[in-house]
Amino acid sequence: MSADELTTDLWAPLRASTQARIGLGRAGMSLPTSAVLELQEALAAARDAVHVPLDVPALLPGLADLGLGEPIVLASQAPDRSVYLRRPDLGRAPAGLDGLPAGDWDLALVIADGLSSKAVSEHAIPTLAALLAGFDPSWTVAPPVLVTQARVAIGDWIGQALGAKTVLVLVGERPGLSVADSLGIYLTHAPKPGRTDAERNCISNIHPPEGLSYAAAAATAIHLIRGARALGVSGVALKDTGSITEIAP
Amino acid sequence: MFAQQSVNGHSYQFDSLVELMAKATPKRSGDELAGAAASSEAERAAAQRALAEVELCTFLNEAVVPYESDEITRLIIDSHSADAFAPVSHLTVGGFRDWLLEVISRPDPSATLTALAPGLTPEMVAAVSKIMRNSDLIAVARACRVTSAFRTTLGLPGRLATRLQPNHPTDDLRGVAASILDGLLLGQGDAVVGINPAGDSPQVAADLLGMLDEIRTGYQIPMQSCVLAHITTTIGLIEAGAPVDLVFQSIGGTEGTNTSFGVNIDLLREGMAAGQSLGRGTVGNNLMYFETGQGSSLSAGAHLGTGGHPVDQQTLEARAYGLAREFSPLLLNTVVGFIGPEYLYDGKQIIRAGLEDHFCGKLLGVPMGVDVCYTNHAEADFDDMDTLLTLLAAAGVNFVITVPGADDVMLGYQSLAYHDALVIRHALGLRPAPEFEKWLTSQGIADPDGTVRGLELAGSPLLSLTGVAR
Incomplete structure (x- = not known):
């Protein structure tokens, strides 16, 4: 076995614990040709992923099957991807709020494409199912709202229009070179336009099997919902005091 | 008029x-x-x-x-x-x-x-x-010469340090340790081994800090570590007895921006005092670590100035350095291409902003580093980052951020590869921080003349490092 092959062998068990590009070897001090070419391919794939539109019709049956009522589809004020990327203000504001059933909901669930439609297509419904399985039976949950060309703060408008105490926004996180399907959950208590990022809690990197599992993400979210309801606020004042080891499946 | x-x-x-x-x-x-x-x-x-x-x-x-x-x-x-x-x-x-x-x-x-x-x-x-x-x-x-020190001395002429950034999407200890191992073997980490935690959990941050401290003491590495949690989390960790070296916080150039980050000057002072109470520095006691970036104020809707007019993002960024220098930080880096194309559209704008930020920070007396980076929705690529790294190294930047293969698998963006720092150090004759360089030489990672060549895993006693992660 050559020195190179021996080195490759030693890294193999470590690669099982991370997707990071470890043990790439060296050409002198530089990245070897194979690693450079792989990076170019991954960059091309990630840049393309940003522009793939969300397949809304494909998601609606799964959302309806959650048993929360017919899903409502909205759009932000950003008409297309090009404008969305340049105008975050338009991605935060809804084009309209028609069809939202105002009520005294404990929770609103908003699904936003964000920067990765793939993350939403693959992980939104299983994540919602895991959340619903852990919700307190006494909590009232509004019908799910699906929004396109949307950023996190659009949930403030939707949550307020619904009259929800707490809003969870499930959003596609920007595609990386190795992970193009990462989903995040942002929790905002007492949602209304003008809330700042310091008033939100975030659970990121939901993309099993490598990233956070649905169950672990849901457990953390439910812990934070309970905390927000008790404290009356979300954000930096609210800590995830549960240990990951306690809540991992 | x-x-x-x-x-x-x-x-x-x-x-x-x-x-x-x-x-x-x-x-x-x-x-x-x-x-x-x-x-x-x-x-x-x-x-x-x-x-x-x-x-x-x-x-x-x-x-x-x-x-x-x-x-x-x-x-x-x-x-x-x-x-x-x-x-x-x-x-x-x-x-x-x-x-x-x-x-x-x-x-x-x-x-x-x-x-x-x-x-x-x-x-x-x-x-x-x-x-x-x-x-x-x-x-x-x-x-400009701006030096700072904790367990290593940063900002000396002819030196270029790196933050080894071993992020992991679930903060898995073994996965983080594997990225640290890879980085150390490539001579990285003399500025800090700094982890962005994926979650907000103080317990996870404590576990990461414990592992970093075991690695540092176990292999007698002159380095500082940091888990880049919110400052209130770090203050709580210090009170709970966690081994905190550096106190981190993201900051911006207006009071409103910092409100959106959940901080203010008093809270920063409280965090700094908590860190100093531990007395963990050896060659110095600069222990604050700040991150900034053009566009953070606009992103927070806190960018308006006198007369209600919008202040340009580069001026607001410089004001963040004006705030930072009050705390004699060990490290400050602008995360220059991280925030996205709505603030810096393409490689040209990112390169210009990186040079402006470095210049403004240095002239104000801040020990500047730069995260030479971009996101996949910006019009930029690896060539742009090579260019910016070369220009910053020529400009004497104190440190840059490096990750395995330029790919941060948790934050979903491209920073520099560990290899990139080796290449630019060699091309421009730059060396690591002196305390860290001695350790690299003792490990066979650097030549006796200080040239960092890296070391294969099979030949290193660090092979057992990931065993620290349980």
Whole structure:
């Protein structure tokens, strides 16, 4: 076995614990040709992923099957991807709020494409199912709202229009070179336009099997919902005091 | 009207200092988004000429963000040193550029520039940067010397340090340890081994800090570690007895930006005092670590200045350095291409912003590093990052951030690869921090002459390192 092959062998068990590009070897001090070419391919794939539109019709049956009522589809004020990327203000504001059933909901669930439609297509419904399985039976949950060309703060408008105490926004996180399907959950208590990022809690990197599992993400979210309801606020004042080891499946 | 300027037969009027500075700023998407940018190249050129004629003293009398409503403005004005300012107090912005370029042509310019720093406000430094070309920004920054120390000494001439960033999407200890191992074998981590935690859990942060401390003590590595949690989390961890080296916080250039981050000056002071109470530094006790980036204020809707006019993002970024220097940090890095194309659209804008940020921070006396990085929705690529790294290394940047294969698998963006730092150190004859370099040599990772070549895993005692992760 050559020195190179021996080195490759030693890294193999470590690669099982991370997707990071470890043990790439060296050409002198530089990245070897194979690693450079792989990076170019991954960059091309990630840049393309940003522009793939969300397949809304494909998601609606799964959302309806959650048993929360017919899903409502909205759009932000950003008409297309090009404008969305340049105008975050338009991605935060809804084009309209028609069809939202105002009520005294404990929770609103908003699904936003964000920067990765793939993350939403693959992980939104299983994540919602895991959340619903852990919700307190006494909590009232509004019908799910699906929004396109949307950023996190659009949930403030939707949550307020619904009259929800707490809003969870499930959003596609920007595609990386190795992970193009990462989903995040942002929790905002007492949602209304003008809330700042310091008033939100975030659970990121939901993309099993490598990233956070649905169950672990849901457990953390439910812990934070309970905390927000008790404290009356979300954000930096609210800590995830549960240990990951306690809540991992 | 604040200023009037004719260019190419057209006359342009600028109603306020805020408007003039914004319109004099080299083109970038964030200022266009804010409605602050010049509407044409001719208006930008007119604004630059008009800004060059503004007296530096003007910045002491006309606040870009109101003194009454912004604690950073109060800090800047109240801590300004008239004595340090005296050598340049008679100059205009344009005259100041000439003065800087003349000073750096003399022997030992760093002493002159270090003495000047307390006399400069962020707005003065931002203003002069707007009429400087990239080569000016590089040449002047290179002449500034800002050193800081904890267990390693950073910012010494001829040195380039790195933050080893071993992020993991679930904060898995073994996965993090594997990325640390890879980085150490490639000579990385002399600025800090710093983890962005994926979650907010204080328990996870404590577990990561415990592992970092075991690695450091187990292999006797002269290094500092950091888990980049919110400062309130870190204060709680210190109270709970966790081994905290550095106290981290993201900051911005207006009080409102920092409110959106959940911090203020008092809280930063509290965090710094908590960190200092542990007395863990060996060769120094600079222990604050800040991250900043152009666009954070606009992103938080906290970018409006005097008269309700939008302040350009580069001036606000410089104000964040004005806040940071109050805390004598070990590290500050601008995360220059991280925030996205709505603030810096493409490689050209990212490169320009990286050089501006480094220049402004150094001239204000901040130990600047840069996260040379971009996201996959920006118009940039690896070549742009190679260019920016080379320019920053020439400009004497204290440290850059490196990750395995340039790919941060948790934050979803590209920073530099561990290899990139090896290549630029070798190309430009730069060395790691001296304390860390000795350790690298003892491990066979660096040659006796300090050249860091890296080491294969099979030949290293570090092979057992990931066993620390349980």
